[in-house]
Amino acid sequence: MSSDSQSTYAVLCELLQPFNTAGVSLQPTTDISTDLNIDSVSVMDFVMEVEDRFDIDIPLNVLSETRTLNDLVSVVEARAGKGK
Amino acid sequence: MVDLLEKHRPIAERHARMLAAGANAVGLTIDKILSPTRALINGRETILAGTNNYMGITLDPDCIAAGQKAMAEFGTGTTGSRIANGSYAMHRELENTLAKFLGRKHCIVFTTGYQANLGMMAGLAGPKDTIYLDADSHASIYDGCTLSGAKLVRFRHNDASDLDKRLARGEDEGGRLVVLEGIYSMLGDRAPLSDFIEVKRKHGFQLLVDDAHSFGVLGPNGRGLGDEAGLDAEVDFVVGTFSKSVGAIGGFGAGDHPLFETIRYATRAYMFTASPSPASVATSLAAIRKLAAEPERRERLARNSKRLLDGFRGLGLETGCDQVSPVVAVKCADEPSTIAMWNALLEAGVYVNIALPPGTPGRMCLLRCSVSAAHSSDDIDRIIELFGKVVAQGAPRLAAAS
Ligand SMILES: Cc1ncc(COP(=O)(O)O)c(C=O)c1O
Secondary structure, eight states: OOHHHHHHHHHHHHHHGGGOTTOOOOOTTOBTTTTTTOOHHHHHHHHHHHHHHHTOOOOHHHHTTOOBHHHHHHHHHHHHHTTO | OOOGGGGGHHHHHHHHHHHHTSSOTTSOOOOEEEETTEEEETTEEEEEOSSOOTTOOTTOHHHHHHHHHHHHHHOSOOOSOHHHHOOOHHHHHHHHHHHHHHTOSEEEEESSHHHHHHHHHHHHOOTTSEEEEETTOOHHHHHHHHHHTOEEEEEOTTOHHHHHHHHHHOOOSSOEEEEEESBOTTTOOBOOHHHHHHHHHHHOOEEEEEOTTTTTTSSTTSOOHHHHHTOGGGOOEEEEESSSTTOSSOEEEEEOOTTGGGGGGTOHHHHTSOOOOHHHHHHHHHHHHHHHHOTHHHHHHHHHHHHHHHHHHHTTOOBSOSSOOSEEEEEESOHHHHHHHHHHHHHHTEEOEEEOTTSSGGGOEEEEEEOOTTOOHHHHHHHHHHHHHHTTTSSOOHHHHO
16 A cells, blocks of 8 residues: 555554444455445445545445445545546 | 344344333334324324324215225236336326426425335436435435435435535536425425525526425415425425325325426336236325315315424423424423323324334334325314323323323
């Protein structure tokens, strides 16, 4: 991971903590839904926090193909980089 | 081989925990309906406060007679879709009557409200378009949006400024559809329509309101949220259902757009399913005429809703919203205590809905009441009394409640 990606990853982990009620230890390869055992609405609520923090939109269609924290780092960087 | 159903084991375990704590809160058997507000459940006469039977119209003699006549004359089913197998004159009559009730040029009837949302979202938006939907939207809206293939952007519940921000950020190439609900089914709150209309004037989009819980209920003419807010003309499309205030089954989409009728030939939820049965169409038609002719039903519903809200507030309960609404939800602490209180209420003679995550906003656990115009003041007072005994004291008091 580049240092930019490292810091994006750290922010995502911080935003995810309130939803990680089972206290699973987070890895870049953690599957946000199945490994953390959180429901689809909570995943969308988490992503809304991410959208606010980075001032981007992550359409639900994109989200349905995003599984791991690493995937989400790529999505955030692509969207933030494009300024959208 | 991977067993397909294995992934549902956690659901089975959660359901077993619910059954161990009492009755089946997500599949209760009602043995006999005694009136719009009374049923026999487990051999006990029970007040119904979780039916969505807002107008108490399900046992209206005129509606029943209309349904019986239609069934006798036109049969038990239509055996096909209106595209492939033709419309009955009564389908058109229902659409025309409904369009007039709504003050709209066009109306399309669907077989259920769920299908109306599938059909309208997918009929309006396509893969090049963007749908902006409220975070707390009903599952049928989410499913319709997914089916449309449009880009889907979710905005914070009832937050017009969040929508504003997202519209400003978006570089959408195609059309934009914004979807709101008149009354949200879980918490009973309404969309702040005038705030959203301001955003509409600024950015330009087409607006759809799902009036599933507000059709027949809100506004001087009972048309729904736009009618209540005096902003009907700003709402491009409305969706609704016959399963609540109309007391039947079916759904509709309506609007004034000159191309509106083409949705029939462009949306699969209309084309590839059987049309509503004669009895359903005839009872819906009779009920809508009653809703138009008897505004006192809406007034009674509003009075009962206020009485229940005030009563719950007096008990210090935290309700889903603070506006008068026929949906009155009480926020509870956690799943086990909510299930225990739901059972205690049922044992004491009142049936309400249980609403648990992920079907609720913000992972809330709710005991949800829906008020009916057919409830008497005594019914409402009894519901308040039982919530006082069972819920306000923070723990189920089975014995004390009876
Ligand atoms: C907001 C909303 N939209 C649509 C529907 C679907 O209506 P129906 O029961 O007719 O399928 C419902 C209720 O079930 C609802 O609450």
